[in-house]
Structure formats: C-alpha cells, structure tokens
Amino acid sequence: MAEPAALLTALLDDLRAESEELDALVAGLAPVGWAMATPAPGWTVAHQISHLAWTDRIALIAATDPDGFTAVVEAALADPGGYVDAGAVEGIEEAPGVLLARWRDGRAALAAALVGVEPGAKLPWLGPAMSAASMATARLMETWAHGQDVADALGIERTPTARLRNIAHLGVRTRSFGYLVHGQPAPEGEVRVELTAPDGQLWTWGPDDAADRVTGPALDFCLLVTQRRHRSDLGLVATGGADTWLDVAQVFAGPPGAGRPPGANAAASNAELSA
Numbered sequence: 001m002a003e004p005a006a007l008l009t010a011l012l013d014d015l016r017a018e019s020e021e022l023d024a025l026v027a028g029l030a031p032v033g034w035a036m037a038t039p040a041p042g043w044t045v046a047h048q049i050s051h052l053a054w055t056d057r058i059a060l061i062a063a064t065d066p067d068g069f070t071a072v073v074e075a076a077l078a079d080p081g082g083y084v085d086a087g088a089v090e091g092i093e094e095a096p097g098v099l100l101a102r103w104r105d106g107r108a109a110l111a112a113a114l115v116g117v118e119p120g121a122k123l124p125w126l127g128p129a130m131s132a133a134s135m136a137t138a139r140l141m142e143t144w145a146h147g148q149d150v151a152d153a154l155g156i157e158r159t160p161t162a163r164l165r166n167i168a169h170l171g172v173r174t175r176s177f178g179y180l181v182h183g184q185p186a187p188e189g190e191v192r193v194e195l196t197a198p199d200g201q202l203w204t205w206g207p208d209d210a211a212d213r214v215t216g217p218a219l220d221f222c223l224l225v226t227q228r229r230h231r232s233d234l235g236l237v238a239t240g241g242a243d244t245w246l247d248v249a250q251v252f253a254g255p256p257g258a259g260r261p262p263g264a265n266a267a268a269s270n271a272e273l274s275a
Contacts, residue, residue: 004119004133011136012111014163018140019107022147025154027100034096038153039228039260043088045153046099048146050091051084053103055142056110058087059135062123063113069124076126084254110139127253141167141251145226152228160198160219168195168218171225171251172205178225178248181256187212187241195221212240225251227259 026034026049034046043051062069076083091099114132122129130138144167151158172193176186192210195203195218203218214221216236223229224236224246231246238246250257 004131008114008133008136011133011140011166012114014166015107015136015140015143016111017161018143018147018163021158022143022150023100023104025147025150025156026096029096031096033154034099036153038149039264040149041258042085043149044092045150046092046096047088048150049099049103050094051088052143052146053091053099053106054087056103056106056139059123059125059139060106060110060113062125063110063117063132063135066124073124073126080255107139111136125253137166137170141170141226144222145228145252148223148226148228162198164198164218164222165203167222167226167251168193168203169205171221171249174225174251175245175249178245178250181250181254182248184244184248187244189241191242191245193221212238212242214238214242214246225249227252227257230260230262230264232262233264 026045029045034044034049036045037043038045038048040048058069058072061072079086091102094102114136117123117132120131122131123135125135125138140163144163148158172191175191179186189212190206190210191212191214192206192208193204194213194215196216197203197218214236216234220229220234220236224231224234227250236246248256
C-alpha cells in the first residue's frame with residue numbers, strides 16, 4: 001500500500017484529471033448547452049457543475065475550518081430533503097463562464113487545502129468523518145458521476161480509465177452503507193468482487209474463496225454504485241448473498257437515491273437520434 005502522502009498525491013492527480021475531462025466537455029458549450037436537461041430529474045448541465053462547485057466549497061470548509069463546518073451540518077439537518085438541490089440551484093443563474101471559473105477556482109483551492117491536512121486528521125462531513133485521502137476519493141467519485149450525467153445529456157460516450165479503480169474501491173467499502181440507508185441489516189461475511197478493468201486487467205477485493213461474489217466490467221460496477229444505470233442494463237453477475245447488495249448499492253452519502261429506470265439511457269439515445 002502506498003504511503004499516505006503518496007496516496008493522497010495520486011488521488012489528487014486523478015481528481016484533477018477527472019475534473020479536466022469534464023471541464024473539456026462543458027467549456028465550449030453555448031448557453032443553450034448549459035441549459036440542456038441531464039438524466040437527473042430537474043437538473044440541467046448548469047445544475048451539475050453548480051453542484052460540484054458547491055460541494056467543493058463545503059469540502060473546503062471541512063478541510064480548513066472544521067469548527068465552522070457545524071453551520072453546514074445544521075443547514076443540512078434543517079432541510080435534509082432540499083439542501084443538496086439548493087446547492088445545485090445557486091449557480092444556474094450565473095453566466096456559464098462565471099460558473100465555470102468558480103468551479104475551477106474552488107476545486108483548485110480544495111486540492112491545495114487537502115495537501116495541507118495533518119496526517120491522520122479526520123475531516124467532518126455530512127456522513128462519517130473522512131481523511132484527506134477519503135475526501136479526495138469522494139470528490140473524484142462525484143466528479144465522475146456528475147460528469148456521466150453531463151456526457152449522457154450531450155450524447156457523448158466517455159472512454160473509461162484506470163481512475164475507475166478508486167470509485168470501485170469506494171463502492172466495495174460502502175457495501176454495508178447501502179443496506180443501512182435502505183433500512184436493512186448488512187449480511188454477515190465477505191464478498192469477493194472481481195472486475196475487469198478498462199485495460200483488461202482484473203481488479204479484485206475480498207477473499208478468493210468467498211461464496212458471495214460479484215463479477216463484471218469495472219465500468220458497469222461504477223455506474224451501478226453511483227446509480228447512473230439500472231442494474232438490468234449492466235453486465236454484472238452476483239451470486240449468493242451478493243445479489244441483494246446490487247439492489248441497494250449506493251456509494252454517495254444521504255438518503256437512498258432514486259437511481260435510473262431500466263433502459264433510461266438507451267431511451268435517451270434513441271430520442272436524440274430521432275430528434
């Protein structure tokens with residue numbers, strides 16, 4: 001395992017690359033493109049970028065002013081159903097260039113702040129407290145997931161990269177959380193996860209003799225745990241008790257997500273072709 005400093009550096013490099021890939025998708029869009037609907041109900045491309053900018057800002061507060069983060073938690077508790085949506089709405093009236101610049105400045109400030117976090121320190125969050133490395137992983141996951149929404153809206157098929165390993169790892173580690181937010185007890189025992197990486201390598205987690213198993217493409221697993229595709233549209237195979245996990249898997253904090261209906265992306269693609 002990499003030393004903490006080296007691990008954080010690698011994660012921040014991956015986060016930067018993921019952010020730049022999404023940045024390239026939206027930087028050249030006309031205002032009408034920023035107003036385009038994405039698969040997230042009620043969210044446009046501008047909502048997606050505004051949400052990322054907002055989350056980077058509160059992550060920056062967590063990294064630089066842990067005591068001040070109390071106000072963030074209180075606001076979230078006061079409006080648990082609308083707090084995240086409110087963060088996405090705050091930037092949609094800005095000119096696209098202004099919103100884009102704010103997101104760029106915010107993500108750079110957060111990366112710099114995470115480098116300065118004391119080793120072993122835990123940062124407060126809306127879920128469990130996290131290390132700087134865990135915060136970077138969470139930001140990478142969200143950037144990739146919301147980037148998928150933007151790509152789907154624009155009809156662009158992204159090329160999967162090795163950065164997916166970070167998201168898949170987070171998906172495996174949050175197995176019990178998926179059951180928890182659905183009000184179900186997590187099954188005992190470990191699960192063997194075997195995922196085919198974009199370059200054909202095999203990424204694995206869990207004991208190789210576990211009876212409960214999940215296999216399939218790493219991209220599909222990441223789409224599942226971020227709830228960007230319905231399980232029935234993915235090439236994942238689960239055996240034993242792992243089967244119930246794929247129905248509740250959720251890598252992001254908060255209440256159970258609504259996910260995507262079966263065939264939603266295919267339907268969207270067909271609509272674009274016929275438009």
